[in-house]
Structure formats: structure tokens, C-alpha cells
Amino acid sequence: MALNTGKPILISGAGLASLLLGQTLLRASIPFLIFERDSSISTRAQGYRLRLSTEGLDAIESALGPEKFQTFWNTCGKTAGVGLAHLNAITGSDVSQEAKNGGRPPIVDQEAKGKPLDLGSRDGKVIGIARGDMRKLFYSGCEPFVHWSHHVTGYETTSSGVRAIFADGSKSVEGAMLIGGEGIYSKVAKQLSQGKLKVYDTGARGIHGQAPSTAFKGLGEGVWRMVDDTKPDGKVFVITNVRPGELDDPSVHFGWTLGAQPGVVNAPNDNYAITGGPAADIAKALTKKWHPRLKPLFQDMAESEAAFWKITCSTPDGVPEWNNEPRVTVVGDAVHSMTPAGGIGANTAVRDSALLGRLLAEAGGYADGLTAAYERVMRVYASEAVRASYGMARAQFGVTLNENSATV
The missing domain is CATH 3.50.50.60 (FAD/NAD(P)-binding domain)
Incomplete structure (x- = not known):
């Protein structure tokens, strides 16, 4: 042009x-x-x-x-439902307040007097893209x-x-x-x-990763947050968005984001710019006791795509x-x-x-x-x-x- x-x-x-x-x-x-x-x-x-x-x-x-x-x-993924399902990472169970009624609760902004954060944006779907x-x-x-x-x-x-x-x-x-x-x-x-x-460096750390969509079959379609509060130094959680229609195609990869409270995730030599194997190894170590429906996200991950990140604000x-x-x-x-x-x-x-x-x-x-x-x-x-x-x-x-x- x-x-x-x-x-x-x-x-x-x-x-x-x-x-x-x-x-x-x-x-x-x-x-x-x-x-x-x-x-x-x-x-x-x-x-x-x-x-x-x-x-x-x-x-x-x-x-x-x-x-x-x-x-x-056309490139964006569209996931049904506007809620976020909360899972206990160790037991694999849905610990959502509304799980008993078959519903999924929204994320709640604790600083906005409990006002829910609606994940849906168009057509009642969660819209995402890599x-x-x-x-x-x-x-x-x-x-x-x-x-x-x-x-x-x-x-x-x-x-x-x-x-x-x-x-x-x-x-x-x-x-x-x-x-x-x-x-x-x-x-x-x-x-x-x-x-x-x-x-500001918040002190919280995370790891980005991805795995073949087949590793997400234990979850199924939806937006998921898995929380492990058994760590002595603080909580570890993972958020992922599982899109429909691609769970049987191993050539398609879904991403996940692992986050942890300050002091839980430490990179070798405090180098949070490293990627690949070292980042993947830490993610696997942090999730080694997680439930079998969740572990494939980390066991089958594409190690070359793993990356540390500092959580800033x-x-x-x-x-x-x-x-x-x-x-x-x-x-x-x-x-x-x-x-x-x-x-x-x-x-x-x-x-x-x-x-x-x-x-x-x-x-x-x-x-x-x-x-x-x-x-x-x-x-x-x-x-x-x-x-x-x-x-x-x-x-x-x-x-x-x-x-x-x-x-x-």
C-alpha cells in the first residue's frame, strides 16, 4: 500500500x-x-x-x-460459557461454589465489592487467541x-x-x-x-506452557482454574482455556499459564529470561502430585515453548x-x-x-x-x-x- x-x-x-x-x-x-x-x-x-x-x-x-x-x-477460538470452573489440583474435583447445581462461577474482583468479571465477550462465548x-x-x-x-x-x-x-x-x-x-x-x-x-516487580512468578490438545481431554471444553494450596511457601495455580472440536487432534496445541505466589517459583540463577527445558522442569516439579486428569498438561508439554515470566504491575x-x-x-x-x-x-x-x-x-x-x-x-x-x-x-x-x- x-x-x-x-x-x-x-x-x-x-x-x-x-x-x-x-x-x-x-x-x-x-x-x-x-x-x-x-x-x-x-x-x-x-x-x-x-x-x-x-x-x-x-x-x-x-x-x-x-x-x-x-x-x-476466524482465527480466534470460541469457548462456550462465560464462567470459570475452579478445580482442586490435587484431587481433581470441582470446588466451585455453584458446582453442586451444575453451574460455573465467574471470577470475582475482590477490590470491586464482589462484582463478577464476565469472561464472555461475543455471542455468549469466551473469545481467545494465541x-x-x-x-x-x-x-x-x-x-x-x-x-x-x-x-x-x-x-x-x-x-x-x-x-x-x-x-x-x-x-x-x-x-x-x-x-x-x-x-x-x-x-x-x-x-x-x-x-x-x-x-513494580510483584514478586509473583509464573511459567507459560503448551501441550497437544489431546492432553486436555481430562478437562473438556471450558475455562479452568486449578489451585494447589499444599505448597509450604504459597499457592500455585494454572489457568487454561479448552476450545471445542480439537481435543482429538494432537497437532493442535493449547496453552496454559502457571502462576505462583511470591517465593514459590524460583528460576536457576534468578534468571527469568530462560526458556525451554529449565522452565519446563520446574513446571513439572511443581505439578508432580497433581491429579491424573491434570498431569498430562505438564507431562506432555512442548518443552521448547516453556518460558518464565515475572508478574509486574x-x-x-x-x-x-x-x-x-x-x-x-x-x-x-x-x-x-x-x-x-x-x-x-x-x-x-x-x-x-x-x-x-x-x-x-x-x-x-x-x-x-x-x-x-x-x-x-x-x-x-x-x-x-x-x-x-x-x-x-x-x-x-x-x-x-x-x-x-x-x-x-
């Missing part, structure tokens, strides 16, 4: 939020460049399966447009505008634009504006906010205020990192992309006051999301943050 001439919109990071923003800019024929520190889209493991909320799906649809959204929708598949779909069409192996470490404004500064000291072409979307370690976010944007009070820079702003985890509780993070990130993309498309590119308008709206929904995510994490992970907590 031929883009209009003029100074491009510069985007740091090629994650979900950045690539989805690129899709809107493509549709509006607004020139853009994306700079990513990785060497390719397949450099790192892509992580777990994402549950898409109503707000997340609406944002993705508005950004992609009808045709591309239909392709995206993070890697989602990223590839958002990347489609953006390929010519993504520059790999370009690590953005800062920026400089000019009299009529902005330049990204790379790790080797070189600089980008002059852009009309710069959008920091490079995740929790964003240098753009730190510079823009003058350190006000902080990401932005300031629980919400997105802070900073002095607006007209030509620089931030999206996604760079501005509001969240715990996995409730699956809110990615859905909030795509809302950023849809909002900022719409403002850019309506203005035909950069315009005075655009970043301020975006940040004013974003702060409201993102702050609500961070507070909700942290509230659920306090109940599920046993984490507590304060001003003395470690940052990443």
Missing part, C-alpha cells in the same frame, strides 16, 4: 499495540516506521493465549476494518515499515518533529511524532514521564500525570503494565491503539493537541484497568505493592 508523503509517525517496539496502530495508519495512508530491538518477529517465545474482552474486540475491529477483522475473528497468532495478524501488511534490530533508548525533539535515538548512538529520520510501545522496559516512557511511570493508583510532550506519547505496557489477573492488560493495550489511531486518522496525521487528547481519555480507562488488575492479583497472587517495592 502506498502511503502519503511527509514525516512518518515513529513507533518504538513491534508488540501488539504498536502493530495494531500500524494497521490503522495503513488504512489511513499515514506514513509510519516501527523500530524493534529484536531481530525478527520469531526471535522470542510469544507467550500465552489471550482472552479478548468486549472492549478489546471492539477496539481491534475498529482498528483493522471489516475485512481484516473477519480474518482475525499471542503469537495475534501478533502475526497485526504484522501482516506492516512488513515494509518495520525495522528490526533497532533498539530505541531515547528521543530528541526538533523544531518541527522528533527523532528516535538508538542504542548505538545513531538516530532515526525526523518523524512527525514518536509513540513508545516497547513494553515495561520502555526508555521512551521513562524519558517522557521523567521517571513517573514505574513498573504499574502504580496501582493508576496512570500518573506528566508534562505533556506534544510530539511524544506511549501505549500499552509502556504506560500501564498489569498483572495477568482478569486478562485485562492486552485488552487495554489494543484500546490505546484504537483510540490513538482514530485520532491520527481523523487528523490525517500529527496535529497540535493530539497527544494531550489521547492521554486525557487513556488515563481514565487505563487507570481503572490497572486498579482492577491489581485488586484481583492481591486476592489471587497474594501480592502487595507500596512505594518501597522493587521496580524493574
Whole structure:
């Protein structure tokens, strides 16, 4: 697709939020460049399966447009029921409050006065997609505008634009504006906010993994949460989404996410960047006494896909205020990192992309006051999301943050 001439919109990071923003800019024929520190889209493991909320799906649809959204929708899995079944990991029994009546309870946000979190988003179904598949779909069409192996470490404004500064000291072409979307370690976010944007290490840890769908036959269709409270240092739990129609096909893999309270999961040499065998071994060790209906998820796992992760969270009070820079702003985890509780993070990130993309498309590119308008709206929904995510994490992970907590 031929883009209009003029100074491009510069985007740091090629994650979900950045690539989805690129899709809107493509549709509006607004020139853009994306700079990513990785060497390719397949450099790192892509992580777990994402549950898409109503707000997340609406944002993705508005950004992609009808045709591309239909392709995206066709790729998503649809699981019946909006509830979450709670299983005792040791006995394999359903310990849901409503199990006796054949129902499944919703997740409850302990910080929202018991208000249930509805997992359904469209057609009464839980809509999910693998993070890697989602990223590839958002990347489609953006390929010519993504520059790999370009690590953005800062920026400089000019009299009529902005330049990204790379790790080797070189600089980008002059852009009309710069959008920091490079995740929790964003240098753009730190510079823009003058350190006000902080990401805290909650101390909780987890492991992502996947196994052939046949390993999930003991569960069947549904959204499942398995809890092991027999560990001396704290609880371990696993969440997974089992889609229908694929349980007899070993070529199809389902993902799971294992999480643990602080002090339970420890990586060798405290290196939570390692993947593969070491991560898989710890997951297997943690679940070795689990019920036979659950153990195949770990015994049959694809070891090469296992990956550690630190559970982080932005300031629980919400997105802070900073002095607006007209030509620089931030999206996604760079501005509001969240715990996995409730699956809110990615859905909030795509809302950023849809909002900022719409403002850019309506203005035909950069315009005075655009970043301020975006940040004013974003702060409201993102702050609500961070507070909700942290509230659920306090109940599920046993984490507590304060001003003395470690940052990443």
C-alpha cells in the first residue's frame, strides 16, 4: 500500500499495540516506521493465549476494518460459557461454589465489592487467541515499515518533529511524532514521564506452557482454574482455556499459564529470561502430585515453548500525570503494565491503539493537541484497568505493592 508523503509517525517496539496502530495508519495512508530491538518477529517465545474482552474486540475491529477483522475473528477460538470452573489440583474435583447445581462461577474482583468479571465477550462465548497468532495478524501488511534490530533508548525533539535515538548512538529520520510501545522496559516512557511511570516487580512468578490438545481431554471444553494450596511457601495455580472440536487432534496445541505466589517459583540463577527445558522442569516439579486428569498438561508439554515470566504491575493508583510532550506519547505496557489477573492488560493495550489511531486518522496525521487528547481519555480507562488488575492479583497472587517495592 502506498502511503502519503511527509514525516512518518515513529513507533518504538513491534508488540501488539504498536502493530495494531500500524494497521490503522495503513488504512489511513499515514506514513509510519516501527523500530524493534529484536531481530525478527520469531526471535522470542510469544507467550500465552489471550482472552479478548468486549472492549478489546471492539477496539481491534475498529482498528483493522471489516475485512481484516473477519480474518482475525476466524482465527480466534470460541469457548462456550462465560464462567470459570475452579478445580482442586490435587484431587481433581470441582470446588466451585455453584458446582453442586451444575453451574460455573465467574471470577470475582475482590477490590470491586464482589462484582463478577464476565469472561464472555461475543455471542455468549469466551473469545481467545494465541499471542503469537495475534501478533502475526497485526504484522501482516506492516512488513515494509518495520525495522528490526533497532533498539530505541531515547528521543530528541526538533523544531518541527522528533527523532528516535538508538542504542548505538545513531538516530532515526525526523518523524512527525514518536509513540513508545516497547513494553515495561520502555526508555521512551521513562524519558517522557521523567521517571513517573514505574513498573513494580510483584514478586509473583509464573511459567507459560503448551501441550497437544489431546492432553486436555481430562478437562473438556471450558475455562479452568486449578489451585494447589499444599505448597509450604504459597499457592500455585494454572489457568487454561479448552476450545471445542480439537481435543482429538494432537497437532493442535493449547496453552496454559502457571502462576505462583511470591517465593514459590524460583528460576536457576534468578534468571527469568530462560526458556525451554529449565522452565519446563520446574513446571513439572511443581505439578508432580497433581491429579491424573491434570498431569498430562505438564507431562506432555512442548518443552521448547516453556518460558518464565515475572508478574509486574504499574502504580496501582493508576496512570500518573506528566508534562505533556506534544510530539511524544506511549501505549500499552509502556504506560500501564498489569498483572495477568482478569486478562485485562492486552485488552487495554489494543484500546490505546484504537483510540490513538482514530485520532491520527481523523487528523490525517500529527496535529497540535493530539497527544494531550489521547492521554486525557487513556488515563481514565487505563487507570481503572490497572486498579482492577491489581485488586484481583492481591486476592489471587497474594501480592502487595507500596512505594518501597522493587521496580524493574
